[in-house]
Amino acid sequence: MGNLIKAEFRKTLSLNTWWVLLIPLALVAFWLTFAWGSLTNDFADFLGSKDARELTEMVGLDPSQIPVGLLALAHGVNIAQLVPALFGVFALAGEYRSKTITTTFLTAPNRVSALTAKMLTYVAWGAIYGVVSFGVSALAVMASVDSGRWPSTGQWLAALGGTVLASVLVTLFGIGFGAVLRSVPLAVVLLMVWFLIVENVLVIAFWGWGDVRILGGILPNGTANGIVGGIAADAFGFNSLNLPDSVDSGSQLILQLTAGAPGVLSWWASALIFFAWTILFFGLGWAGNQKRDIT
Template sequence: MGRLLVAEFRKTLTTKSWWGLMIPAVVLAFGFALGWGAFANEVGDVLTSSQTQTIARALGIETGNLPMGLLAIAHGINIGLTFPVIFGVFALAGEYSKKTITTTFLTAPNRVSVLTAKMITYIVWGAIYGIVLAAVSSLGILITVDGSRLPTGGQWIGVLGASMLAGVLATLFGIGVGAMWNSVVGSVVTLVIYLLIIENVLVLLFYGLWRIDWLGAVLPNGTMNGIVGAIGAQAFGASGVKVPGLDKETQWTLQYVAGAPGAVSWWASALVFLAWTAVFFAGGWAANQRRDIT
């Protein structure tokens, strides 16, 4: 197993995919965190102005020191998580497309050991992606969000841990999809369209037309985003704006601003996305036990 792990790390480090995907992930994560941080900070200025405070008190709403940084940081991390998903696709589908899978399987004791080594290797890479995304997103909000509205030390550690967990699961999810489809191009194109467009449209459409607010809590992209996004949503609801009898529309809006519409909690999102990951990973594992090599 040790030699297989060394071989898998060499495969990833000697190709361009790891840094070719890391660069746009960093750029987009930083840009989204920067933009959402500036927007969230402006909203915080409006909500904490003397005029708004007076109106809020008259309505029975208490505004405190709003954690606007937590609302913004998830957007940077979540857009960046698309890239570890794509990176995971290359684990098996990439080897089939390059015809290197034959050598990999024939020089290993069995296919189970190969897939196990790949899983361990890409868990490490997923954690690295999570750390990098959390770091650049944090830099983005540090530049645009006032110091009093930044996460506390404990919240920052929580975001880092959630980002690493999301990165690991995102990478394994990509491995499963790529292994089942056995096509890099097909898997990547479908995943990008689904993650960035289709599911977001579905969540907005179902909420806008039928007020179905739980869809983001059960679909893959929503649950992946909710691992980090729900931390911001929960912190905002707990220590930011407190409205007696908070209605569902306000709650859903706060979740959407935090990048996790429909999410109940970070751990619930993690469990549901783990289930999606397990389904695709197990399917890919089973498919590769039977698939012929040439």
């Protein structure tokens, strides 16, 4: 297994994909965090206004104690995590496209060993992407948000852990998604369209439909975003489990959009649900590649 993992690392390092994708990851994470941090740097002052203060009191918030930097960081890393998902797509779908999957399977004792080595290798890559994403987003927070509004030490650590966890899971999700479709262009297009457009439109469109608003807490993009976004939502009492009925649905949507995760239940619930999505697609990809013709 050690040699198979080593071979997988050599395979990915021999290509330009790993570092080419690091560039948009860093740019997206930094500039989205910086932009959102700049916009929300005066957020606490806004919450001190009369109308907004009434809203914050209803949800039990203290405007003077809100580290808005955590909100900015959640937005940056949530959008950037699409990059490791795309990186995962290339893991198996890319090998089918380049015909190297034949060598991969024939040089391993069996396909289970080959796929296990690939999974472990991409877990490590997902963690690396997560650390980079968090690092540049943290720098953007420090550059755009007043120090008094930065996350606490515990929130920094929670955001780091959540970012790494989300990055690992979306990488494995990408592997499974690409393995099921076995086409890099198709998988990339469908993944981006669903994550960036379709699901967001569905969540916002059905937000006012009672329990249907939970769509953001159970669909893939929403639950992936809900890991780090849920940490921000939990910190401010914005998640769907503890928002009081006195807060109307429109205000709930605005609050949860502020946390970067509309419909989020809680960070741990989001992690568990997205883990289930990951297992579903990775399992389908795994099962489909056990007997798939490689000639």
